[in-house]
Amino acid sequence: MEIKASDTYRCELTGGLSFESMVSLMELYQPLISAQAAVVYMTLAAEASSLRTQQSHSRLFALCGIDPLTFDRAMAKLEEYMLVRIYRKESENRSNYIYVLNPPMSAKSFTNSAIFMNRYMNAMGSKQMETTLSKLNSDTLSTQGYQDITRTVVHTSRKEEEDLSYTKVKPRYRFSVDDTTINFDYEKFIASTSPLVYPVELRTTENLSLIGKLATVYGLSPDQMRILVSRCVSLSTMEFNADRLKILAARTEGEVTKASDIYSLSPVSFLQAKQNGAQVTPTDKKLIEHLAMDMHFSNEVINVMLEYILSVSSNRLNPKFVDMVAAEWARDGIETKEQALLEAKKQIRKTSSQKTNIRIDMPEYIRQQQEGNLPKSKKATEETLNAVRELQNKMKD
Incomplete structure (x- = not known):
């Protein structure tokens, strides 16, 4: 896009920008998007915190210390990594832009993305990548297998609890710790699956339950399910194809595991x-x-x-x-x-x-034969024998 100094802009930052997001941007994203793109992002974020009226791009170019061509390249990188969405409205003499900034992925989500980490290693080298990972990794306690028994404290009145704005807020997904029909490591699956592969919007209770059940039936690991799920997601339409996942899971050979039972x-x-x-x-x-x-x-x-x-x-x-x-x-x-x-x-x-209770009666003649009660056969008469011989001779002719 060709942006002129006279074109106007406004900014909006969704979700705010925490210190952890800034660390992720500068230590993980910056080698991939360039220093100029990082400066543009931080400048737009600062402008979004206080800017409510339209300003010309000449102000933005001056703040960042870059020319329009460099700004255009920086914005292209921010778009590539989904850090910004751009809206434009044409007027008679100029174009008006709205920049909506998306917060960077967390360090954990970024490092769990194979695509991003391959690019990071190509940009920084394996040694610097290991240094970055050692700085970012911190020991965290896993709560898998534990039940949350935190007491709930209600600070709102009953009327407020029944208000629509409160009742509409629900978790995206919830799992039952007592569901014995599913044997799947959800923690590993979610931690290793980037939102770019499986968007958060599609991680509904129904979809995640299906993923766990299919993995349980076919003996598939979280890594295998991550690959299969990525083939069933359409990012353009933001849809998840459950039927395709069933077919792919049935065709995939499960991992060989040893079991005492x-x-x-x-x-x-x-x-x-x-x-x-x-x-x-x-x-x-x-x-x-x-x-x-x-x-x-x-x-x-x-x-x-x-x-x-x-x-x-x-x-x-x-x-x-x-x-x-x-x-x-x-x-x-x-x-x-x-x-x-x-x-x-x-x-x-x-x-x-x-x-064993089924009884089959033997034929009467066999029973009589075993008991020796069969009637004796009569000896054929001479007349009968002659008739048989005559019949045999006719058959020979």
């Missing part, structure tokens, strides 16, 4: 072990996915169910029979491995009892 394996890995290492068919994978996604069974319950069904159905997974068993177990409230094992043993014992 075979029932804790992912259902796909468990079934593959039951098949002596043979790949699980797409049909069986969809069946397993149905048990996890629609019936809400945990890995352990699914694995016990698969083992039971294979044992009573000649190693076949008939979808109708699987649905029947799953529905029965759901109605019976089977939620844990122990409950599933007890139910499977009960059903096997019941089936065996039914088989």
